[in-house]
Amino acid sequence: MNKTRAWHLKSRPTGMPHIGNFELMESDLPPLEDGMVRVRNAWLSVDPYMRGRMNDVKSYVPPFQVGAPLQGGAVGKVVESRAPDLQPGDTVFHMLGWREEAVAPAGAFNKVPAMGVGDEQWLGNLGLTGATAYFGLLRTADAKGGDVVFVSAAAGAVGSAVVQIAKVKGMTVIGSAGGPEKCAWVKELGADAAVDYKAGPLVKALQAAAPKGIDVYFDNVGGDHLDAAFATARNNARFAICGMIDSYNGGEPASFRYIMRVISARISIKGFIYTDYMSEMSQFYAEMGGWIAAGQVKSRETVRAGLEATPQAFLDLFTGGNTGKMLVKL
Structure with missing residues (x-):
């Protein structure tokens, strides 16, 4: 059985979070059933809005649960599939970040269009x-x-x-x-x-x-x-x-x-x-993709290396530790 490591919420922060609120744990991935895929993550995103999900309050997205894996934007490659629309080698973006690998129904993953941009852009200016x-x-x-x-x-x-x-x-x-x-x-x-x-x-x-x-x-x-x-x-x-x-x-x-x-x-x-504007995403992709291709919109990333770096990368968002997008590269 395949195993993965993921960061879990160990305790809810009071005020500024600290490293002790997070715990890196290893677990077995569930078996692949019909319609499901396994993805190995290559890039993880950390974003300020995640802080609100660490509180046990009602918001526009459900709160993270203590003891459960954290979630966030990620880009990775399909390594195993039992879904016809996704094949091994396909690059996808999704919300099962803060972990090395993820298994979920194919609907949880979005195949990256061939636009000639770096995969990390799907967590940044195209995400x-x-x-x-x-x-x-x-x-x-x-x-x-x-x-x-x-x-x-x-x-x-x-x-x-x-x-x-x-x-x-x-x-x-x-x-x-x-x-x-x-x-x-x-x-x-x-x-x-x-x-x-x-x-x-x-x-x-x-x-x-x-x-x-x-x-x-x-x-x-x-x-x-x-x-x-x-x-x-x-x-x-x-x-x-x-x-x-x-x-x-x-x-x-x-x-x-x-x-x-x-x-x-x-x-x-x-x-x-x-x-709020999901119905207009095709227009966004068309315009933003064109601007990136033409060099009119550029990006700068602050990149931390390795899954172990994820919580500190998140914490550094609150002290000005990033210029541009904060990413973790696995």
Whole structure:
């Protein structure tokens, strides 16, 4: 019988997670029944939203269970199949990450189209990351050419994709990032301005970068970034709320010192998840695939090696340990 190793949730975190909340365990893979496949993972994704699934609360996805394997985005190859649509050697992306191998019904796996891009792109700009950026900016915020867009965590996986999509679509882009090196990369991506949130008061810095105000705010952070966006918003500004990483581990919420501007500036605020737009995925693949092929959208990955590195890679998301997409290569 085939065996696999997988990271399990050993205990629910309180505040910032730590290594002790995770346990690497070996187990037998179930036998392959009709309609099932076995996949050996090559790339694993770790993402901030996983922190919410470690709490025992109702959300848009079920919480992880203590003692059970964790889940996340992954790309791998089929090594054994009893399903007609997937054959050994096929590359697939799926949500059975944090482990070496996975056995599941064929419907749990999506065959990677032949698009001439690296497999890791299906966890980045062609996967959840890119789709979140694309739909959040263009659908939730209804951003259009000529808009002034502010993106928090612009050196992160989603934020860096937002910067580039906005530029392709003819927008002015201001990105925030932590430190000169990350800000320089945000400018390399095409941003018209990069604000170093570690260098001083964020409201003043954003107002200096956008003296006429912002039309769109793409929020990955919450906290003082959200407050600065309220302070700088033009009339009828649209905020797409993707994530509030500042508060994922019990941090202080935004002061909302400028929230009354929601009324005076008629600001629209809408939360979203990319699966709200699943019916439009074919359009996303067509546009994003074309941009990647043309070099208009690029990616940078922070890659950790080996299954053992997965929990620390996840934890490092909360301390700025990544530029671009955080991945684990098996």
